[in-house]
Amino acid sequence: MGTVTADQIRKDFLAIIAKLSGKKPEQLKDGDRFREDLGFDSLKSMEAISRITEMYDFDPDLDEVMELQTIIEVIKYLEKKLI
Amino acid sequence: MSQLVSDPMKQQAALLSMLRKENIYTYSLEVTSACANRIVVSGKERINFISNNYLGFSTHPEVLKAVRKALDKYGLGIGGSPLACGTTDIHYRLQEKIARLYEREACVLLPSGYQALLGSIQATIGKGDVALLDSLVHRSIVDGVTLSGSDKRMWLHNDTEDLATLLERVKTKYQRMLVIVDSVYSMDGDWADLKELYRLKEEHGALLLIDEAHSLGVLGKRGYGLPDHFNMPQAPDVIAGTFSKFAGAVGGFVTGPSDFIDHLRHNASAYIFSASIPPMTVAGVYRSFELLDEEPQWRERLWDNISYFLKGLKEIGFDTGPSRTAVVPLLIRDMEKTMTFNKMIFDEGVYASPIVHPAVPPAESRIRLGVMATHTKEDLDRSFEVFKKVGKKLGII
Numbered sequence: 001m002g003t004v005t006a007d008q009i010r011k012d013f014l015a016i017i018a019k020l021s022g023k024k025p026e027q028l029k030d031g032d033r034f035r036e037d038l039g040f041d042s043l044k045s046m047e048a049i050s051r052i053t054e055m056y057d058f059d060p061d062l063d064e065v066m067e068l069q070t071i072i073e074v075i076k077y078l079e080k081k082l083i
Numbered sequence: 084m085s086q087l088v089s090d091p092m093k094q095q096a097a098l099l100s101m102l103r104k105e106n107i108y109t110y111s112l113e114v115t116s117a118c119a120n121r122i123v124v125s126g127k128e129r130i131n132f133i134s135n136n137y138l139g140f141s142t143h144p145e146v147l148k149a150v151r152k153a154l155d156k157y158g159l160g161i162g163g164s165p166l167a168c169g170t171t172d173i174h175y176r177l178q179e180k181i182a183r184l185y186e187r188e189a190c191v192l193l194p195s196g197y198q199a200l201l202g203s204i205q206a207t208i209g210k211g212d213v214a215l216l217d218s219l220v221h222r223s224i225v226d227g228v229t230l231s232g233s234d235k236r237m238w239l240h241n242d243t244e245d246l247a248t249l250l251e252r253v254k255t256k257y258q259r260m261l262v263i264v265d266s267v268y269s270m271d272g273d274w275a276d277l278k279e280l281y282r283l284k285e286e287h288g289a290l291l292l293i294d295e296a297h298s299l300g301v302l303g304k305r306g307y308g309l310p311d312h313f314n315m316p317q318a319p320d321v322i323a324g325t326f327s328k329f330a331g332a333v334g335g336f337v338t339g340p341s342d343f344i345d346h347l348r349h350n351a352s353a354y355i356f357s358a359s360i361p362p363m364t365v366a367g368v369y370r371s372f373e374l375l376d377e378e379p380q381w382r383e384r385l386w387d388n389i390s391y392f393l394k395g396l397k398e399i400g401f402d403t404g405p406s407r408t409a410v411v412p413l414l415i416r417d418m419e420k421t422m423t424f425n426k427m428i429f430d431e432g433v434y435a436s437p438i439v440h441p442a443v444p445p446a447e448s449r450i451r452l453g454v455m456a457t458h459t460k461e462d463l464d465r466s467f468e469v470f471k472k473v474g475k476k477l478g479i480i
Contacts (some may be wrong), residue, residue, distance in 0.1 A: 020239065039444020043225060044218060047237040054252060 004056065009078045017071060022046055025030045030072035049074070056082055107426040109437065117142045119329055120457040122434060129434040130462045131462030132452040135333065137409045138300050138381045140371040140458035141331030144292045153366035160361045165192065166348065169359025181336050184307050184372065186316040189344035191337050192365070196296055196325025197223040199335025201230055203292060203323040204263070206343065208233040212259040215249055216276070217241065218409045219268050221294060230352075233261075240268070243279040250287040260289040263432045265364070266298030266309035270443060270451065274302065277309050281318040286318030292321040300329030301409055306382045326364075330371035334360040385409060385456035388463065392454050395467050400480035404449075411449040413470070420477055421448040427476070431469040 014025040021028075032041040040048070052074075053060050058081060068074045070071045088096060103106040116123035119142050122131035130185065140146050163169045174192055182190040191396025193199045204227030208214060212233040216224060219240045228235045236253060238246040246262065254260065262284055264275040275293065284291045295308045308324075310316045321343070326334040337347060348354060374381070391411055397402050402414040415421045418439045425437040428450075436451045443449065474480040 019245075035441075036445075041441065043216065043235065043237050043364060046235075047218075050236060057419065 004082050006079050032071050033069050043073050107422040112211040124434050126145045129432045132435040135328040135453050136331030139455050146367045146370045150363045150367040153363040159360035161359050165359045171362050173365045177365050182338050185338045191344050193335040196335040198353035199323040199337050200224050201227040201335040202353040205231045206347035208261045213257040215262045217264045224263050232272035259263040262289050263292045263454045265294045267408050271404050271406045272410030277313040277318050290320045295324035299324050326368045330368045381456045388454050388458050399471050409454040411452040416446050418448045427473040428469050433466050433469050
C-alpha cells in the first residue's frame, strides 16, 4: 500500500460501479445508494467490493463493509484502509 | 401489528398496506379455475398472462387421464422421502426418461425446481470452492450457493467477456469453480450463450450448471431445451430443471453422471428431508414428456404466439427488452406506474404480474407476461387493445 492516491481509488471504484450498473462514471453521484439508487442487490454490492479489494489486494472486514450504503462511504472506507 | 413483525419488516408492511389501500395490490388473488388461456381470478374470467404453463399441458386431456389412473393406484401421495418409500416405479421411469432426453447417465427427482437447484449446487460445491453466477440467475441459485458454503461471485448478465475476466482472476484461489446460468432468464426472456460458456469452462477448468426452468419444452428442435437449441448435449456438466413450467405442474429434477447423482441422493438436504413428488403428478409429467414428442404442434403454436405477441407489442410502442421467448417483459421503468398499469389491465380482463423493486431495480420495473401455446389470436389481440388503451392513458406509449 502507500503509493495509491485518493484520486486513483475514486477512479477505480467508479469504473467498477459504472460497469456493474451499466452507467457512465460521470453519471454516478457520491451520494448514490447501492440498493435504492443503483438497483444493486446484495450479490452485486458484494461483487463491487470484491472487485475493488482484489484490485488493491486486501481483505475487507465484511461486517464493516455490509454497513456501507453509498458510493462515497465505500470510497472513504477504501481511503482509510489503503492510504 | 404483532410482535413478530420487526421494525425493518414494518417498512415493507407499510408499503403493502399502501398498495392495498390504493387498490393496486394484485398478488396471490383467489383463483377458481384451471390454469388455461383464460383463468378465473377474483370471480371474473381474465386472459391469463401470469402463468409459466407455456405449453398448456396442465389441462391436456391425455395428461389428466394419466393423473387419474395414478391417483387410483397410488392415492394422494406416497407418504415419505424419496430415500424411504417415496420412489415408485413411475418415479424411476420418469428419471430414466429425463436422463435419456438430456443424454445423461442418471437423473433424480426433487419436490420442486427450487429444491432441485439447492440440491444440485449443494452436491457440487462447498467450502473452498466458488460459484460464478450470471447477475440475473434465479433466487434458488443464490440460495443454493449460500447453503453450499462456497464463495459466490457475480458476472454481468450474459456478458461472457466479464465471466472470462472473473475466471482468470479467481482460478488460483479456489479448488473448484462452478459457473451457473439460467438457460432462459425468468425476467428478461433471453437465453444463455451455451457455446461460449462451454468454451470458457473448458479453457479455465470450470464446471457448468444450467437451470432449464424456462427452456425445457420451449427451446430446441425437439423442445429439449438449451443443449438441444445449441446442439451441444454434453456442454453442461449438470442440468437442473422444473416441471412447473413445461408441464404446468410441480417438481424438479437434476441430471448428470451416475456417480454424481448418487452422491446427491445421499447428501443433498433438499432431496433427503422432503416428501417425494406425488405419483399422480409424476404420471402427468411423464405423459407431458411423451406429448413433447407426440404433439409438436403445441410448441409450434407457442412459437407462433411468441412471434405474434412480440411483434404486436413492439408495433404498439412497448419496450419488451431482450426477450426472445415465452417470457415477455413490458418495461415501464417506474414502480408506481407499473403497479397502476397492472391493476388497470386486470380491471379490463388481463391478468399479469407486476415486477418491481427489490425483484428488479426501480428503473427496470415491468409487467411480466407469460405466453401460452393455448392463447388464441383473439386473446392476444384483445390484450393488445387493453395494453394500448392503458399504456396511452398512463403516458407509457
